[in-house]
Amino acid sequence: MKLKLRVWRQRDAGASGTMATYEVDGISPDMSFLEMLDTLNEDLILRGEDPVAFDHDCREGICGACSLVINGDAHGPERTTTCQLHMRSFADGDTIDVEPWRAAAFPVVKDLVVDRSSFDRIIQAGGYVSVPTGAAPEAHATPVPKPDADFAFEHAECIGCGACVAACPNGSAMLFTSAKINHLNVLPQGAPERETRVLDMVATMDEEGFGGCTLTGECATACPKGIPLPSITAMNKEWLRANRKVKR
Amino acid sequence: MAVSGLMMLGYLAAHVLGNLKVFFGPQEFNEYGHWLRTMGAPVLHQEWALWIVRIGLLAAVVAHGVAAYQLSRRDIRARPVSYAHKRKRASYATRTMRWGGIILALFIVWHILDLTTLTVNENAQPGRPYENVVATFSTWYGNVIYLTAMLALGLHIRHGFWSAAQTLGAGSATRDRALKAAANGLALVLTAGFVAVPVAVMTGVVS
């Protein structure tokens, strides 16, 4: 396959960027999208040009590092991560636009690499159970109803890639935040901090400069792990409940 | 946004019922118009109840507008750079919330000047709402403005009602289909109810 790529190039956080055009040839449909970019980069290095920087690590769809907007879609046309997207999803001669996640809370580091530390700070605000090592009771002391355990798992699957924010026209992080809140708040282990968790995490989310939710549903459509949109509703419910219970 | 939106939605439901009285002829409609002013009597003085409703409504409109403005400002700030590769996102109703809201705000101003203060209604007769309605919908621009606004209203309610339910935490995966159906139904019924009046005037059913 022969393809034309238009790739966002930006030297560093302070520089202004532009879409640069490259041609790649000899692309196998079996390649992953990132292997196609590897091929481009090998060429660029040998030509003495700066290769395209992009985040990636596990390349099996679980670490959440890869983060490309491909033809306007976070992670591209398939519902998966960029590393699990294969070139067979494209046709010979296609022009493909590759851009970084766009959000004020995800400033560009270089080219297609963005800074997602705002996500870490949301978790630091309360996305945990305060149980120091060694303080745990016997695992079977508290049974968890299977539906609750399954609900928790479904939300705990979030890989923190940020596709939800990238896809949201408002740059909102509601889906990410709600996934962690729902995971922990439904479990008996998470109950003691149920109210403070949602209040603190939502407050931090707002402070980090993420946009507000207008329920466009783009986030859930882009999510490679299928975190559902009602996750946001459940968080709203938790938040309202916490506001009623906690006066501060 | 959700609470003020639902307040206005409740008002609209009452409003559309009142509007439909137009089909029962000038006398009944005008009596209804008169009752609006005397409602709450004799406990309340003339027009007091009406003013209480008006003040509540004004508060809801202002709150809705201010919240929309703040949310939009925040959202635009959160996404300062847009994608070079454009594509259509979300549903039409969702994408038109902001413009639809502005259209509706402008419409409300015209609507009050037209049928409440009668400032812009050339053939206005104070105390004769039936005749005033007919007068408005006898002009081409009256119909265009009204029909455009009602279309915007339908779309606004469609996304707005469902969104309000999510904001207030009333939605869930199992309830989602029912909520969406309710939103569509409400949007359709209200739009149809409001649109029925100008259509009736245009077709001569009401004159």
Add this chain to the structure above:
Amino acid sequence: MDFTQYTTGAPIADAKAPEGPIAERWDRRRFEAKLVNPANRRKHTVIVVGTGLAGGAAGATLGEQGYHVEQFCYQDSPRRAHSIAAQGGINAAKNYRNDGDSIHRLFYDTVKGGDFRARESNVHRLAQISVEIIDQCVAQGVPFAREYGGLLDTRSFGGVQVSRTFYARGQTGQQLLLGAYQALSRQIAAGTVTLHARTEMLDLIVIDGRARGIVARDLVTGEISSHFADAVVLATGGYGNVFYLSTNAMNSNATAIWRAHRRGAYLANPCFTQIHPTCIPRTGDHQSKLTLMSESLRNDGRIWVPKAQGDQRPANEIPEDERDYYLERIYPSFGNLVPRDIASRAAKNVCDEGRGVGPGGQGVYLDFADAIERMGRAKVEEKYGNLFDMYARITAENPYEVPMRIYPAVHYTMGGLWVDYDLQTTVPGLFAVGEANFSDHGANRLGASALMQGLGDGYFVLPSTINDYLARAPLGDRPDASHPAVAEVLAETEDRIRLLLAVDGDRTPDSFHRELGELMWEFCGMARTEEGLRKALDRIPQIREEFWRRIKVPGTGEEFNQSLEKANRVVDYLELAELMCLDALHRAESCGGHFRTESQTPDGEAARRDEEFGYAAAWEFTETGAAPVLHKEDLVFEYVHPTQRSYA
């Protein structure tokens, strides 16, 4: 001096494991260890490199104890460490099934599974701690699979006869890592842990014989800086990426442990690598990494290749009597369920005979046609649906209709930095936890044991043993950048970076990495021979020489430069690979994941030679390309007596 002319130095021994009954040793060690007064802990700084299961757990726990922790990871977030990719589960001797499991049985299975090349004391402690790990993770909110009664579900894994594996669908590693990440996040918020993300350790600072800090590069700005502490903990994972293609994450690397090795930490059993039989085969030269599929597939799938060499027909057109179900043929009693190393080697053998399938003949079929006929498609879908989907996504083939193709891939490294019972390396103050050390798996790791060891080291072992070091060591004032030893390490690092950028040759870092990886896979992979290893040992110095002549790294060192990161890692692979080959050459026996063709039983099984090689080989660095010094740690088996494995 010839690299293979290694000398044998003084034997090395674990001086920290207490004597006495094995079940009491961990308690005794904890009691004998000196403690640090809680009020004094905040005055101590500990550097932890890596945020996977071991590093994340260690950082969080040390922070909770009141130490000040400086935590480093090369990723943009601690949540991305490669522990996240573990699928299967985590073992624990809870005996919730009442199926005869016990701490002693887990201990026994692990020592035996490691083919008698692990230390009994360490393994027993791991089995003891395993039950606490599950308690801890559940309390953190890790959503393990549960049964309808609300209690935890377990399954049997990797051919073990008891159901002791706890799991969270196929994402156990992810859920456990997020638990550790959340505990770490809590400490970051509390201010006890300072996180340095996108910062890669490039060297170790040793002052007066003690580890006192690291040199690290900020991957965004390129700034090289020194960081100081009273102890350094390496939790940087394994070195499987030396093979270029492996199931490791693309950026997992050996730099931290190799640099520590160069500064005096012994590296033990580097040739012990685990090769996993059920990975998706490569599709071409563009392949950048390999993806593992859970070996549970072998429970119902049948493995075969065509009987004839070079048979190009599609699988469905090859009649039954022209198929060779080679595992069932060679190992009639275990069939497709033979251990990982045996299944892997058998696949290699049939492919070497020219009977492999798929692109390049590097694959064998894993066929579910019989299973679908027997159980029905719906049942197969229920059991393996997510794996089939993953396979279909990657290969664009429908495994319900055509057999899957699989091939072995490098997956885990049992070798690592030599540590004592306290997990301390031979450099005082330098500790190694998780896959970075060599301690618990011997020559072969059992399924679902890596997660157990990582969390065991991080949550429970290290936080207990490091106190003893901090309480006893004469640490004095914390050094700073003005110390001459620090300036020297910094200058060395800067010189290396400068040199990499200055060569301006005509080959990319990846091209060297790929060349080295192919060499290692051929000669130090699934089956090793003296002849092959000697070839590799001849070739590696040549590649290294060529590397420093022809490497091309664009850009500068003062910016985000992924080519530079890569090149710098390849520098260390090129040295580590040589030691791996030497270790494999010197160990003229077969054991676990290390198969020397010369040492096999008449029916082709790995033949251990306990008399000669019943030791852990700890290597001491001398200089690049120069022969290292071998220190043997004799392994004593008081509780589990060595026997020869047999699966025929």
